[in-house]
Amino acid sequence: MAYCSIAIDGPSGAGKSSMAKAIAAKYSFIYVDTGAIYRTVGLAAHRRGISCSDEAAVSKILPELNIEMKYDGQGEQRMYLDGEDVSSDIRLPEISICASDVSALPAVRAFLLEMQRSMARTNNVIMDGRDIGTVVLPDADVKIFLTASSAERARRRLLQLMEKGINEDYEKVLREIEYRDQQDSNRDIAPLKPADDAVIVDTSELDIDGTIAVLSSIIEERLDLN
Numbered sequence: 001m002a003y004c005s006i007a008i009d010g011p012s013g014a015g016k017s018s019m020a021k022a023i024a025a026k027y028s029f030i031y032v033d034t035g036a037i038y039r040t041v042g043l044a045a046h047r048r049g050i051s052c053s054d055e056a057a058v059s060k061i062l063p064e065l066n067i068e069m070k071y072d073g074q075g076e077q078r079m080y081l082d083g084e085d086v087s088s089d090i091r092l093p094e095i096s097i098c099a100s101d102v103s104a105l106p107a108v109r110a111f112l113l114e115m116q117r118s119m120a121r122t123n124n125v126i127m128d129g130r131d132i133g134t135v136v137l138p139d140a141d142v143k144i145f146l147t148a149s150s151a152e153r154a155r156r157r158l159l160q161l162m163e164k165g166i167n168e169d170y171e172k173v174l175r176e177i178e179y180r181d182q183q184d185s186n187r188d189i190a191p192l193k194p195a196d197d198a199v200i201v202d203t204s205e206l207d208i209d210g211t212i213a214v215l216s217s218i219i220e221e222r223l224d225l226n
């Protein structure tokens with residue numbers, strides 16, 4: 001049986017995960033948050049006191065890491081590191097930076113590629129990340145590149161953190177977003193960029209329902225769901 005795949009790429013804070021979750025629920029697809037996998041590697045390096053941009057040191061720990069992705073009863077993706085549920089810890093701001101740092105390392109990207117592809121071989125997936133349409137699933141049925149201004153993305157990220165009880169300063173969140181944009185877009189391997197056949201959607205002026213409506217019409221047209 002052939003499975004359908006939807007790739008959503010874009011910079012941090014563009015609304016990829018909220019959109020992918022909503023779309024997954026609407027069309028009964030499995031949502032795969034690939035950033036969470038990079039975050040788990042970043043957390044593992046951080047916990048070992050290793051510099052997240054030290055390729056030799058990070059490569060050395062990869063074979064000993066037991067990273068698992070599981071879905072709970074509500075269909076929420078949970079990340080496990082050596083048997084421990086680290087789904088909250090990987091969201092800490094310092095781990096965002098570690099995730100971006102380790103994600104620039106070719107050894108890390110190669111290590112995580114198969115884990116991501118195997119999900120799409122056995123499920124209808126909507127997968128979000130930076131290189132899903134370009135590298136992980138180049139044959140995805142639908143490719144969307146979701147973006148928004150950095151100021152708007154920082155505002156949204158701040159709200160998200162507040163909902164989780166984490167209080168942060170706007171300027172700090174904006175700087176972190178701009179650091180990650182710069183690094184994720186300019187790395188040599190699998191940089192953040194739209195696939196040639198991706199539809200680019202700017203959400204700066206759209207609310208959640210408006211964005212869902214735009215994405216739904218793209219998906220329904222591409223998957224011939226009408």
Ligand code: DC
Pocket residue numbers: 012013034035036038039096099100103104128129130131132180184
């Ligand atoms: O989506 P996120 O903010 O949780 O991702 C964390 C970091 O992981 C991000 O700065 C870049 C990296 N990443 C990546 O390089 N490729 C992906 N497919 C997903 C995330």
